[in-house]
Amino acid sequence: MSKTRERVEAVSSNGVLQQGRGVGPVAPPRVSARRRRPGVIALSLALIAAGGAGVAVLLLQVGQRTEVVTVVRDVQVGQVVTEDDLGTASVALDPAVKAVRGTDLDSVVGRRAAVELKPGSLLAPSQVTKDSLVKAGEQLVPIGLKPEQVPATALVPGQKVELVHVPAQGQTDTGKTSDTLPQTIAGRVVKASTAAPGTGIVVVDVATAAQEGPTAAAWVAADTLRLVLAAPDGN
Structure with missing residues (x-):
């Protein structure tokens, strides 16, 4: 049974069918387009731009790497540090971490280990000393x-x-x-x-x-x- 037919029968059962007038398809309701507010659009664009800028800054910070001095061999306390005991590595260094920069490697060669140095660790300035741990006298x-x-x-x-x-x-x-x-x-x-x-x-x-x-x-x-x-x- 068609929609037109169902509509006619439904009206007839109520006794209000009007003679001489055809019943056509029911037209769908009109949906008006939502009006976009310029302020909301501008705010959305601003948030998107700010988010993109934040991601860009984060990527730049992660990408900044620093060459630092590393320990490649065991060095006992009081032992003189040689160039063979050290190496360099490029790492993303947190500002709170104190490490000897790669350009300063020569300045720590010849100093003594103030603590035991283990391979694979970064060398901190406080871990070496120019003074002998056993002093004169x-x-x-x-x-x-x-x-x-x-x-x-x-x-x-x-x-x-x-x-x-x-x-x-x-x-x-x-x-x-x-x-x-x-x-x-x-x-x-x-x-x-x-x-x-x-x-x-x-x-x-x-x-x-x-x-x-x-x-x-x-x-x-x-x-x-x-x-x-x-x-x-x-x-």
Whole structure:
């Protein structure tokens, strides 16, 4: 049944069919075109332009790369840095990251490592020094610490310590009374190793005054030396 037919029958059932007038197809409603407001269009164009500019700036920042100095070989604390220990790489460097620029590579060759340098890392200016970690008038004393003797605070190069003489059980220092303070030697950490597998022993290289080095070494040999951290100000 056609739409025209359905329309005629529907009207006839209500008793209002008008004779002599044909019923044609129902015309679709007219849809008026939406009027575009110039202000909205201008705002849309402005947002699109701003977004495009932001993306462009981001791409430029990502594309800016800086040549920096990298570490390519293991360098121990106090060891002289050679040209073979270093390399260069071009990276997108965050301004907060302090790294030696590639153009300054020659300025760090010949300096000593202030910390242990690991391959694959960027070289920071503070990781090298022109000063020897063991200064004139000093001696280096290696001290092995058992796990229970290692401070919980990490030992780092430059940290001030005190070497304390602790007599073996049942013994006292010759000529000293029991209420006398134990003998101590001031020192400075030059390097601390990682704990040895199995034993957990940590070897700490401590710089002391040259005249006190032999005494500290004797304490180490007799297992009567203990290491304690000095106050931050060295007092």
